[in-house]
Structures are given as structure tokens and as C-alpha cells.
Amino acid sequence: MKPPDQITSEILHLISSIAEKIGSINARHLYKAPAELRKSNRIKTIQSSLEIEGNTLSEEQITAILENKRVIAPEKDILEVKNAIEVYENLHYFEFDKLTSLCKAHQLLMKGLIADAGKIRSKSVGIVKGSEVAHLAPPGNLVQSLLNDLFSYLKNDEDLLLIKSCVFHYEFEFIHPFMDGNGRMGRLWQTLILKEYSPVFGFLPIESIIKNKQAEYYNALNKSGHSTPFITFMLQVIDQSLNELIKSQRVTLSxxxxxxxxxxxxxxxxxxxxxxxxxxxxxxxxxxxxxxxxxxxxxxxxxxxxxxxxxxxxx
The missing domain is CATH 1.10.10 (Arc Repressor Mutant, subunit A)
Structure with missing residues (x-):
């Protein structure tokens, strides 16, 4: 079953704006960024996505880990970074429309952090914010069928990949299919879907904008009923990230x-x-x-x- 959403005039305007920017990026060959820019943006992506989940490491510390230098920090935070580096460096091996691929990515992302990395949950789970339950996820016995429906939509529906990436992210967080790591996985998988739409998303640090707009991000996720507010928010983020790339990257190609x-x-x-x-x-x-x-x-x-x-x- 197709997830409910409504394509508004604002969403159509954002889709058009994104398409124009992708055209400009293609004309200037920014989709094939130099290695140093790719490395820098990958570090920003990892740092931002993990900071949203409470990781304390800075971009400088993540750079040091990439260069096999010693970093003094909580062991869990270091392991989260090492796992994320491995997953993002192997992004091209994952298939965006395969549930088995998603589970493999989660296994790598959460190895050594939770006992059931890569396994779909069978237990009930709720998201607690402060002293209140912010979201009670669907019962464990429904998770597999909900994921099957979501991946069927991803693979077979005629929606644009831009829209699918946002809908997937929203529905994935609602389903909350793993015991832990769902936030970073939702952002990772949207990046993978967007990469299918344009190669530029393979290195564009969308997560850094989300980090700076966390309140808006969670507000859009928590709106019940359908994904329209979240689609609008994420398309605004994507449009802003492309605009920043065009403005800032006066890349001189060798x-x-x-x-x-x-x-x-x-x-x-x-x-x-x-x-x-x-x-x-x-x-x-x-x-x-x-x-x-x-x-x-x-x-x-x-x-x-x-x-x-x-x-x-x-x-």
C-alpha cells in the first residue's frame, strides 16, 4: 500500500528548484568532486548524523580516526565513528530498494554497539524524550510486513525518487524497525536513494543542515497522519544543500x-x-x-x- 502524502504547490516548486540546481551542477561537473572535497564532506556527514544521536566527536577527531591516529574519546563514540566510516565508504555496495541490503548496512553501522545489529526487531519499543514517550512504534509482529510494503513502494511506485527518498525516511522512522540506530539509518538510506537520483548526493553533507535544524526535523517527523510536512522539510534541506554547493564550490578541475x-x-x-x-x-x-x-x-x-x-x- 502506498504511504499517504499530498503533493502541494510548495513541494512542486522545490522539485523544480532542485532539478534546476542539479542541471547546473552537471554542467559544471560538480557531481564529480575532487577527492579532498569528497573526504571533507564525508567527514561532515558522519559527524553531523552521529552528533544528532549524541556522539561527542568533532570533525577534527573523525579526521584523525580516518588517518589512523590516536584519539582520546569515549570508546563507544569512537566505535560509532569507525562503523559509520566503513558504511559510508562502502555506500556503492548497497542496493537502495533491497531490505536485505538495509539489514547489512545496519549490521555494519551498529556492530559492537548492540547485540542484534542487522536484525529486524520483534519486540515492542517506544521513543522516550525526557520523561515522556514521544513515539510508540508499531508492535514487533507487524514490522516485517510494514517494511515489505515500504520497500515495495520504493521499488515499484511511480513517484519521483526525490519524493520516495523523503517518504521512505519518514515511514522508516515511524516503523522504527531496529532496536537502536534507526535515526542514523533513516538518514543514511535517504542519502542512498538520493544517490540513485544524482551522483552528487553521494558526497553532499545533507546531514549537516539537518543537524542545524534539529527542532524542525523532529517536528516534521512527529507530525502524524501523513508525510507531507516531512517531504516539504527534507526538500527544503536538499535544495539548500545544493545551493550551498553551487555557491561555495568554485572547483578548479585538474x-x-x-x-x-x-x-x-x-x-x-x-x-x-x-x-x-x-x-x-x-x-x-x-x-x-x-x-x-x-x-x-x-x-x-x-x-x-x-x-x-x-x-x-x-x-
Whole structure:
């Protein structure tokens, strides 16, 4: 059964705005960010998502863990970070529309933290805020069927992936399928679904905006009945994160960056210098020639012909 929601004029406006920004990002090749930017944003993502759940480690400490340096902090917090690093580094191995993949991700994310990592709960559970029960999750005997319905919607419904990612996140938190780790898993899985929509979401730190808007985030999650308020909130977050990327990233691509982007684009097809320059209209003829010569010298390209009859092909 399809989860209930209503597509409002504000949601349609946000979808249009996001699509325009994705187009701009694609035109400027920001979806293929340099390694350092990917690393920096991944650290922000991990730090933000875990801080929402009470983790105390800073971005600097997470960077140190990534570099195998010693960090003085609570053992549980360090283990949470190490697990999250492993999961996000292997994001491409998970299938967004497979329940088995979700359980595998949860197992990695929560290993050593809870006894039943990766296992769907069979017990009743409630979310306590202060001295009050904020949310009483569905009984354990209903969780499996609710998840099956949710993944069926994810795989088969005709909704846009943008909408599906938000609906999934909302319904996942309502179902609360694991004994612990549901918040970070909901955010992780929305990222995975969005990555299917556009590669830029593989490194965009949406969680850092959510962290700065925690009250709004939980308010939108806690509105009962349907997911429309949460869809609106998350689309606003996505739109803001894309806008920040466009404004802040005046990325100067290296020759190696351009070559990797072009290889992804054309694969094993042969091409000329002019073909290459059409994909990078801001570079000069001299820069294009230097890129191609360097790639040939590094044995990345095979060169055939001479002068204006020269063609190239990736090895």
C-alpha cells in the first residue's frame, strides 16, 4: 500500500528548484568532486548524523580516526565513528530498494554497539524524550510486513525518487524497525536513494543542515497522519544543500579530474581534441592538448594519427 502524502504547490516548486540546481551542477561537473572535497564532506556527514544521536566527536577527531591516529574519546563514540566510516565508504555496495541490503548496512553501522545489529526487531519499543514517550512504534509482529510494503513502494511506485527518498525516511522512522540506530539509518538510506537520483548526493553533507535544524526535523517527523510536512522539510534541506554547493564550490578541475570525468562520459569510444573541449568549454586549446599529452604519457590514453587527424581512446 502506498504511504499517504499530498503533493502541494510548495513541494512542486522545490522539485523544480532542485532539478534546476542539479542541471547546473552537471554542467559544471560538480557531481564529480575532487577527492579532498569528497573526504571533507564525508567527514561532515558522519559527524553531523552521529552528533544528532549524541556522539561527542568533532570533525577534527573523525579526521584523525580516518588517518589512523590516536584519539582520546569515549570508546563507544569512537566505535560509532569507525562503523559509520566503513558504511559510508562502502555506500556503492548497497542496493537502495533491497531490505536485505538495509539489514547489512545496519549490521555494519551498529556492530559492537548492540547485540542484534542487522536484525529486524520483534519486540515492542517506544521513543522516550525526557520523561515522556514521544513515539510508540508499531508492535514487533507487524514490522516485517510494514517494511515489505515500504520497500515495495520504493521499488515499484511511480513517484519521483526525490519524493520516495523523503517518504521512505519518514515511514522508516515511524516503523522504527531496529532496536537502536534507526535515526542514523533513516538518514543514511535517504542519502542512498538520493544517490540513485544524482551522483552528487553521494558526497553532499545533507546531514549537516539537518543537524542545524534539529527542532524542525523532529517536528516534521512527529507530525502524524501523513508525510507531507516531512517531504516539504527534507526538500527544503536538499535544495539548500545544493545551493550551498553551487555557491561555495568554485572547483578548479585538474587535468586528471577532467580526464576521469570524460572517461565516465564516453567510455571506450574514440575521440578528438575538439570532442574533449566540447565537454570543457572553459579550457584553452593549449590546456586540452596538455591534458591529452599527460594522459598519453601516463598510459591512460592510446593516441593514433597525427595533427588534425589525431584520435584518442581510453585504455
Amino acid at each position: 587535468g586528471n579530474d577532467r580526464m576521469n570525468i570524460y572517461k565516465d562520459k564516453i567510455g571506450s569510444q574514440s575521440f578528438t581534441r575538439q570532442n574533449y573541449m566540447r565537454s570543457f568549454p572553459d579550457i584553452s586549446t593549449a590546456t586540452a592538448s596538455r591534458d591529452l599529452k599527460d594522459a598519453v604519457d601516463k598510459a591512460l590514453l592510446i593516441k593514433q594519427g597525427d595533427k588534425n587527424k589525431t584520435v584518442y581512446q581510453f585504455q
